[in-house]
Amino acid sequence: MKSITATIKARGQLTIPKKIREMIHLEEGQSVSIIPAGESVIISPKRLELDDARREIRRIMKQSGYSAAELLAGLKEERENLFQEIYGKKSD
Numbered sequence: 001m002k003s004i005t006a007t008i009k010a011r012g013q014l015t016i017p018k019k020i021r022e023m024i025h026l027e028e029g030q031s032v033s034i035i036p037a038g039e040s041v042i043i044s045p046k047r048l049e050l051d052d053a054r055r056e057i058r059r060i061m062k063q064s065g066y067s068a069a070e071l072l073a074g075l076k077e078e079r080e081n082l083f084q085e086i087y088g089k090k091s092d
Helices: 018-023 050-064 068-087
Strands: 033-037 040-044
Touching: 040 050, 040 068
Parallel strands: none
Antiparallel strands: 033 040
């Protein structure tokens, strides 16, 4: 899964790219939940309780074919890329 970058505007507004909106079936005016997940977030098209969120994550993982380890590795890679983008490469 390749990441897509979006920018938060001055008033905290974030535009979810069209490709992502289409992929997860978000429509204009629809409310979303933003669920903190460590240093990342999960954006969901509806409010989910914790057990529902777990089921939804499992469903998405099964549908995408990604394992939990692959998902976590991808998150780690994205964090490292973001760190390098903001702060530059780590000095050894």
